[in-house]
Amino acid sequence: MQINIIGSGYVGTTVGACLADLGHEVTTIDIDEEVVAAINAGESPIHEPGLDDLLAEHVGESLSATTSYENLADADVTFLAVQTPSRSDGSIDTGPLLSAAEMTGEALRDATERHLVVVKSTVTPPNVEELRAAVLDGAGSARDYVEVAANPEFQREGSAVEDFLDPQKIVFGTDSDWATERLRAVYAPLVADTGANVVETDPETAMMVKYANNVFLASKISLINELGNVCKEFGIDAYEVADAIGMDDRIGERFLRSGVGWGGSCFPKDTAALIDTARESGYDPELLEAVVSVNDGQPDRMVELLTDHVNVEGRPIAVLGLSFKPGTGDIRNSRAIPVIERLDALGAEVVAYDPVAIDNMRERFPEVTYAEDAADALRDAHGALVVTDWDEFEALDSEFDAMARPVVVDGRHVVERRDGLTYEGLTW
Numbered sequence: 001m002q003i004n005i006i007g008s009g010y011v012g013t014t015v016g017a018c019l020a021d022l023g024h025e026v027t028t029i030d031i032d033e034e035v036v037a038a039i040n041a042g043e044s045p046i047h048e049p050g051l052d053d054l055l056a057e058h059v060g061e062s063l064s065a066t067t068s069y070e071n072l073a074d075a076d077v078t079f080l081a082v083q084t085p086s087r088s089d090g091s092i093d094t095g096p097l098l099s100a101a102e103m104t105g106e107a108l109r110d111a112t113e114r115h116l117v118v119v120k121s122t123v124t125p126p127n128v129e130e131l132r133a134a135v136l137d138g139a140g141s142a143r144d145y146v147e148v149a150a151n152p153e154f155q156r157e158g159s160a161v162e163d164f165l166d167p168q169k170i171v172f173g174t175d176s177d178w179a180t181e182r183l184r185a186v187y188a189p190l191v192a193d194t195g196a197n198v199v200e201t202d203p204e205t206a207m208m209v210k211y212a213n214n215v216f217l218a219s220k221i222s223l224i225n226e227l228g229n230v231c232k233e234f235g236i237d238a239y240e241v242a243d244a245i246g247m248d249d250r251i252g253e254r255f256l257r258s259g260v261g262w263g264g265s266c267f268p269k270d271t272a273a274l275i276d277t278a279r280e281s282g283y284d285p286e287l288l289e290a291v292v293s294v295n296d297g298q299p300d301r302m303v304e305l306l307t308d309h310v311n312v313e314g315r316p317i318a319v320l321g322l323s324f325k326p327g328t329g330d331i332r333n334s335r336a337i338p339v340i341e342r343l344d345a346l347g348a349e350v351v352a353y354d355p356v357a358i359d360n361m362r363e364r365f366p367e368v369t370y371a372e373d374a375a376d377a378l379r380d381a382h383g384a385l386v387v388t389d390w391d392e393f394e395a396l397d398s399e400f401d402a403m404a405r406p407v408v409v410d411g412r413h414v415v416e417r418r419d420g421l422t423y424e425g426l427t428w
């Protein structure tokens, strides 16, 4: 099939490369010329394991990128994978996506064959109608040839390629059998390969599934963090407790890693948007508000554990890990941001290190000192905070001996306790 993907960020680039890998002819379209040039050069515009290899294999063959919407109608399906960032009230800013939807509709004005526009971006159920209208209004007199569907994406950053090519479920939200058939055809090679579960429903329910999925996982982490905070009060190791409760398959062992909390471009944004949209509809989602509040408290708790041991004012303090999780350079809503802000407010001199995310964090905090490696950050530091669970932090050992005050607050359960090191786990 011929497929267009509008938006070549984390989702669009991964989905485009993976659909090309499944045998489709894919064109990715982005308004950012640098992003388009990178893809056409076979280089991923983002750090995502496996993506460079897929681009190198398929660019110039079945995958190409452009800034032009001109030939959209030549394809069978157009996916919209444009950003939907949070506004300060928690609602999502659908502006960029609506504008892409309108441009897509306009590009289909001369369509003479049916075309399916699929929303892959995450939008709340009430936003679906707005998007439908934007595409169809854009299409004008060709509107009868165009239909809008939803196909939310469940990939995680750091394992996006693997997640897309081996999904636990695929969700089709459509208004007609024709649209369902078209989505089935897009995913047919993947379903044949993996036997993935396919959920077929309407577009609004499909988007609610996406929100419920993310908010459930964020709540699970906040619950284990709350339990972990109580464990810490009693001198109990929350990881031992989590291992035990995870044996109950009604609870499950995954997503029970307590610590400094959830960040990223999705959990914070999606939780805030669901709270906002529920409130707008007249329902007050108290539990979800508590889920956010527990998460917001963890970075401060981490800094407090350090200040229980050392005076940070005017002293170099190492912050290890800046991305919101390992395997990505993405710092959107990384827990490192409130940690650095808190240290800064206390007058500490932050020395930060991350294997991938330094350039991104430098834009956010240009005044922070960035170290070459973890050993460099730890040298002469009066304390260290481990914020991201990069594998390389597990191997740290004698590097702690070079600290001026060997105190480590571990927010991710990665550092080994050792003689001569004052070690504080956040929830253990």
Ligand SMILES: NC(=O)c1ccc[n+]([C@@H]2O[C@H](COP(=O)([O-])OP(=O)(O)OC[C@H]3O[C@@H](n4cnc5c(N)ncnc54)[C@H](O)[C@@H]3O)[C@@H](O)[C@H]2O)c1
Pocket (backbone or CB within 6 Å): 006, 007, 008, 009, 010, 011, 012, 029, 030, 031, 032, 035, 081, 082, 083, 084, 096, 097, 099, 100, 103, 120, 121, 122, 123, 153, 154, 155, 156, 157, 265, 266
């Ligand atoms: N990041 C993830 O892992 C993930 C996973 C599942 C779902 N989602 C959802 O997918 C959507 C996209 O997220 P992302 O992280 O890929 O965003 P992103 O910011 O990485 O990428 C968005 C891209 O869209 C481009 N763009 C903006 N307006 C455009 C237009 N009019 N025409 C063409 N391109 C345009 C931007 O230049 C950018 O490259 C969001 O709704 C997000 O919630 C993200």
Ligand SMILES: O=c1ccn([C@@H]2O[C@H](COP(=O)(O)OP(=O)(O)O[C@H]3O[C@H](CO)[C@@H](O)[C@H](O)[C@H]3O)[C@@H](O)[C@H]2O)c(=O)[nH]1
Pocket (backbone or CB within 6 Å): 122, 153, 154, 155, 156, 157, 158, 214, 217, 221, 254, 255, 256, 257, 258, 259, 260, 261, 262, 263, 264, 265, 266, 267, 324, 325
């Ligand atoms: O036990 C855990 C698991 C995760 N996290 C944190 O939770 C955040 C999110 O992690 P993860 O879900 O692995 O990464 P994302 O790339 O944000 O993926 C989530 O958000 C995506 C965007 O919507 C969805 O597609 C995915 O299914 C969903 O897992 C990160 O800060 C993790 O450090 C924990 O603190 N403890």
